[in-house]
Amino acid sequence: MPRLNQETNSFKFTNQNDRKRLNGRQMGPLRINHERPERGSKVALIGWSVPSIEAMQHMNKPYIVVSHEDFKPYAEQHNIPFFAWDFGKPSHYQEVYERSGDLYAQLVELDVGHAIPIFEETVEWSGALNARLRNDPNVFEHSILFRDKAMMKRRAHIGGLKVGVFEEVENKEEVKRFFRRVNQSLLKNHSQDPDPIHFKALNKAGAAGHRMIFSEEDIESKLTDESFPGLVESHLHGMEISCEVFIHRGEIKFLNITEYVLLGYSSMVPPSAALEHYRPLIVEEVEKLIQAFDIQYGMIHPEFFITDQEEVYFGEVAYRIPGGHIFELIQKVYKFNPFGAHLLCCDPHTTQEELEKYVPKEVEADGHAGSFLVYPRKKTVSRVQIPPEMESHPSFDKHTLYKPTITKFQDTNEGYGNHWGTVFLHGNDSEEISQLLTDYVDYDFYI
Amino acid sequence: MAVEMDTSKIEAFKQELETMESTYSFAKSMYQSNVLQAAAKLMDDEEGLSALYQLAERYEQAGIFQDSPWEDPSKLQPYLVKGSLQAGGLTTISEMLSELRMVAIAKGVYKREGVSEGQAQSFLHEVMALNIDILFPEETEAARIEGEGKEKDRMERLFQFLEEKLSLASISGELVKEISGLIAQRPIMVNRIVKMVNHAEKLLEKDIAESDRKSIQTYVDAIKGRTKKSKNCDTKKYRNKIKNLKEDALKAEAHSFAKTMRETGLVASNHVVLVRYINKQHPQLLAEALDLTNKGKANLEEHLSFVQQLIKAGIHIPLRQSLYGLAKMLDRGVLSSSPVIPGMRRIFELDLHSETRKVLLNSINGNEGITANSILIAGVISVLGQPLGIGQGMNPTCQTARGISLWSLHAPGHLLDLIARAARDGDVDLTFEGQTIHSKDLREGLVDDLHDELDPVSLILVPHLDRIYSELVRRSKFRGDDVHKWVNPAFYGNWVQKGFCGVIDPMTGSVADYPGFVRLFYGTHHPDYNEGYELIYPNPVGIFITNAFGKLLGLHAVSIQRIAKDPSGEIRIYFYNPNNDSSQDWGQGIEPSVEGCNEIPGESSLPFHQFVSRLYAFHYNQYEQGDAYAVEDEIVQQVEKLAKESWGEQHTWVQL
Incomplete structure (x- = not known):
């Protein structure tokens, strides 16, 4: 081999070469085609939700519900188009994709052309089905963005949203290292009160799997080997809010802000004026989010933190109907059916006219609506009591508390667990509603 | 102004109703809470209740009860009403709307398939009789009727409404029937009877039938004790009074108390005071104070010093019912069975397990000055005296109660x-x-939280026996036949026959060869076909429990005690039912009687074929089979028809 008179492995040489490689290359997230091809007339609702089925029926659109076979007798009794499927408990997302082939084949036979997820765990199933329907595996990967919290935060970070620093962790040692490094940056490693960090499960809904770590001892006492893998994140200080954003063709059709009056217990729609004041700021962030996540169709439920400096930080985002009866609250004050709007926004075939008929243009609320989730507090319960002053309060709307069918209550110690009933409030004074939503946290509705 | 408010409430209710009416059948549940809440607001005044009553047909048809326990009124049980009324929240409101629907049916305002006017009426009469405390609320009882404020007011308003629409006279009759049905069975636990009598007492001031008034007075007297000297005397005063009585006067008191006790099975506190006194001072009067039979007297005489010990240790005011148990125990002569006296003596001094002690002491109010051993002895006396008075209480432990009774x-x-x-x-x-x-x-049985309204012996034994029973069931599963085939002989002992026949094919869950089942039972149990073999030990059998409309409610364990001719010459099955239910109506005219057909107190009885129509499994002696073929086809067909049209509706029938 002839020797050249030039050093080819020098820094200057490689660097210049690498820079040339960047030229003319498509960088950043892969944009995918979100349009629904002209095949299959039906929409498949993945998961059982009576209000969604009612909305579908009401809009008179062809559909089929895909859910566990336990619902089959009821569906048959009431002529609900139904396909029984056992989603099982897949151990990783790839397993969902593999198993979805069978479901896809059967749904195609039933003339299904599009899938809409109802619950957190059905987001990837819908993604897998839509990927197959569009013959584009990236559609499945895209749905995981809304499920895998690390992937989600990374994507938000790349897209220019403000996020806390975070890391994926495999064991307690890594949590410890992260805790130290974060506090080192904050110069708080020798402080009596280091800043807390948050540990989260990678793909659970709501508060399930969430632990706050205030010290290294907490790592030992609050986490077990079963907690891993997980995600650790620096603490974001500020007000936590959620949004419900109805999106069609990449545009915001309606944006609701929900105030978490007491996280895990109570929500209020619309929020107090102090919070509503941030709407322009929030809209701006949501638009960034839509860009960053390449969202064209659907309803997203992001959570943000608003800091004392009026900066908006991204917490997380879900691609499903929110919990805590938020949709019922939206329906109460905005006078449209969000369950229907959700389905319309998820379907690329929905026309502008349909949307306009269903979703209001203006954000004009009739008072404030609040929901208070009631959990059992005693170990054994046999009856319901409603505080008389609550029931006779002018802002009391209704409750859904029945005598419990089980008398023994076992706290799962994971998340806030299932609530047994809900109290709904409605009135004009947001402060009054907030007060009522906080007053009864320690009240025994079930005794 | 007030009137305006009310119409707006009615309008609000109607509006919610319309929304529910217009929605799809599967979505009714989404609107139920709205309609119920609007209904609750109407329940705050009388006009509101009337309005709801008028709308009963509409709200039921709209789907307010859909997919809820109130959906099918023919399946509702009067005795469950109280629990739902007191449960609070939407449960109470649904229950109240269900009652208003029943009133509409009873009054013929609402013609509904499945429930006739008469059925609705008798349902409501029973509901009112069972909830007489709500009908006549007293200030002092406010705390007892659970549910405060609004809910309590609503409930009371509902019962006022029921009283308006239905007559009180029919309720007093119903109530007397309930009480006399319970009393006839002479249960060990009489809390429920005492409660009902206390409530019935309030009816004495109302316009009711004379015969009812007389019965109620008898029950009140039995509980309160109305002998010559004990009237208006509390126990302390009475104790002082009798100290000065001559033997003749004491004898009159003893006689008077014993008479009401024997008539009702209820013991007055002062009766205990008297017995404890004469036990020390005039033991020769004991036979009189207990009104013993000749056999009882002989037993007392033979074991007098032991009985005196028993009275000292086991007969106390808070546990006064054991006095009746003592009388019955002596009548049975059970002390002459050799292991009994040493067995009981052991309990006097038994070193109780700390848990046992706690459970026993909890069963009475504190501060009574009675030891846990005394409580247990009182319980033993009752159980040995009233083997057919043992009840399962509110627990699903019929099998265990049956065992204690048998032993x-x-x-x-x-x-x-x-x-x-x-x-x-x-x-x-x-x-x-x-x-x-x-x-x-063992960890758990059928019941993990024992309801503690039980006699002391059951309180101690049931948790253990229940767990063992469940373990036996667990070990006998998947053997291809009904588990009771193995469980019963092992659990109850050698008194249970080894032959076994069940009506449900365990592999398929269907009813196979029902005629064969019926014939085998007749051939082994009916004196006309079984070659005259008598039933020697109780036969633990399984039955289908059906409600007054013949609808299947579940399975239940009873014991056939004997099979004999009743006064009219009809062959009846006499059985022990551990649930001590006073008003048993199993539908299709099948109503077990508890008195009047030669029943021993505690027994229920039915004509032979009626009982067979509810039978689900039985034991028999393989060496004592009669002529099953000889049973007339008409009898088999009659039984099969009754079975098919009741519990059988929920089973698949297979012809072999």
Whole structure:
């Protein structure tokens, strides 16, 4: 081999070469085609939700519900188009994709052309089905963005949203290292009160799997080997809010802000004026989010933190109907059916006219609506009591508390667990509603 | 102004109703809470209740009860109404709307398939009789009727409304029927009877039938004690009074108390005061104070000093019912069975397990100055005296109650051993197919939280026996036949016959060869076909429980005690039902009687074929089979028809 008179492995040489490689290359997230091809007339609702089925029926659109076979007798009794499927408990997302082939084949036979997820765990199933329907595996990967919290935060970070620093962790040692490094940056490693960090499960809904770590001892006492893998994140200080954003063709059709009056217990729609004041700021962030996540169709439920400096930080985002009866609250004050709007926004075939008929243009609320989730507090319960002053309060709307069918209550110690009933409030004074939503946290509705 | 408010409430209710009416059948549940809430607001005044009553047909048809326990009114049980009314929240509101629907049906305003006017009326009469405390609320009882403020007001308003629409006279009749049905069975636990009598007392001031008034007065007297000297005397005063009485006067008191006790099975507190006194000072009057039979007198005489000891230790005011148990125990002559006296004596001094002690002491109010051993002795006296008065209380433990009853009748020594084991060691063991099962090693049975309104012996034994029973069931599963085939003989002992026949094919869950089942039962049990073999020990059988409309409610365990001709010459099956239910109506005209057909107190009875139509499994002696073929086809067909049209509706029938 002839020797050249030039050093080819020098820094200057490689660097210049690498820079040339960047030229003319498509960088950043892969944009995918979100349009629904002209095949299959039906929409498949993945998961059982009576209000969604009612909305579908009401809009008179062809559909089929895909859910566990336990619902089959009821569906048959009431002529609900139904396909029984056992989603099982897949151990990783790839397993969902593999198993979805069978479901896809059967749904195609039933003339299904599009899938809409109802619950957190059905987001990837819908993604897998839509990927197959569009013959584009990236559609499945895209749905995981809304499920895998690390992937989600990374994507938000790349897209220019403000996020806390975070890391994926495999064991307690890594949590410890992260805790130290974060506090080192904050110069708080020798402080009596280091800043807390948050540990989260990678793909659970709501508060399930969430632990706050205030010290290294907490790592030992609050986490077990079963907690891993997980995600650790620096603490974001500020007000936590959620949004419900109805999106069609990449545009915001309606944006609701929900105030978490007491996280895990109570929500209020619309929020107090102090919070509503941030709407322009929030809209701006949501638009960034839509860009960053390449969202064209659907309803997203992001959570943000608003800091004392009026900066908006991204917490997380879900691609499903929110919990805590938020949709019922939206329906109460905005006078449209969000369950229907959700389905319309998820379907690329929905026309502008349909949307306009269903979703209001203006954000004009009739008072404030609040929901208070009631959990059992005693170990054994046999009856319901409603505080008389609550029931006779002018802002009391209704409750859904029945005598419990089980008398023994076992706290799962994971998340806030299932609530047994809900109290709904409605009135004009947001402060009054907030007060009522906080007053009864320690009240025994079930005794 | 007020009127305006009300119409707006009615309008609001109607509006919610319309929304519910217009929605799809599957989505009704989404609107139920709205309609119920609007209804609750109407329940705050009388006009509102009337309005709801008028709209009963509409709200039921709209789907307010859909997919809820109130959906099918023919399946509702009057005795469950109270629980739902007191449950609070939407449960109470649904229950109240259900009652208003029943009123509409009873009044003929609402013609509904499945429930006739008469059925609705008798349902409501029973509901009112069972909830007479709500009908006549007293200030002092406010705390007892759970549910405060609005809910309590609504409930009381509802019962005022019921009283308006239905007559009180029919309720007093119903109530007397309920009480006399309970009393006829002479249960050990009389809390429910005492409660009902206390409520019935309030009816004495109302316009009711004379015969009802007389019956109620008798019950009140039995509980309060209205002898010559005890009237208006509390126990302390009475104790002082009798100290100065001559023997003749004491005898009159004894006689008077004993008479009402024997008539009703209820014991007055002052009766206990008297018995404890004469036990010390005039033991010769004991036979009089207990009104013993000749056999009882002989038994008393033979074991007088032991009985005196028993009275000292086991007959106390808070546990006064054991006095009736003592009288019955002496009448049975059970003390002459050799293991009984040493078995009972052991309990006097038994070193109780701490848990046992706690449970026993909790069963009475504190500050009574009675030891846990005394409570247990009182319980033992009752169980040995009233083997057919043992009840399961509010627990699903019919099998265990049945066992205690059987052992009390036929193996009192064994029963006393079990009691001592459980009370001292916190354990009971049993050998099943060569392996020993210890209750202390077992986690749970059918019931994990025992409802404690039980006699002391059951309180101690049931948790152990229940766990063992469940373990036996667990070990006998998947053997291709009904588990009771193995469980019953092992659990109850050698008194249970080894032959076994069930109506449900365990592999398919369907009813196969029903005629064969009926014939085998007739051939082994009916005196016309079984070659005259008498039933020697109670036969633990399984039955289908059906409600007044013949609808299947579930399975239940009872024991056939004997089979005999009743006064009219009809062959009847006399059985022990551990649930001590006073008003049993199983539909299709099948109503077990508890008195009037020669029943021994505690027995229920039915004509032979009616009982067979509810039978689900039985044991028989393989060596004592009669002529099953000889049973007339008409009888088999009659039984099959009754079965098919009641519980059988929910089963698949297979022709072999």
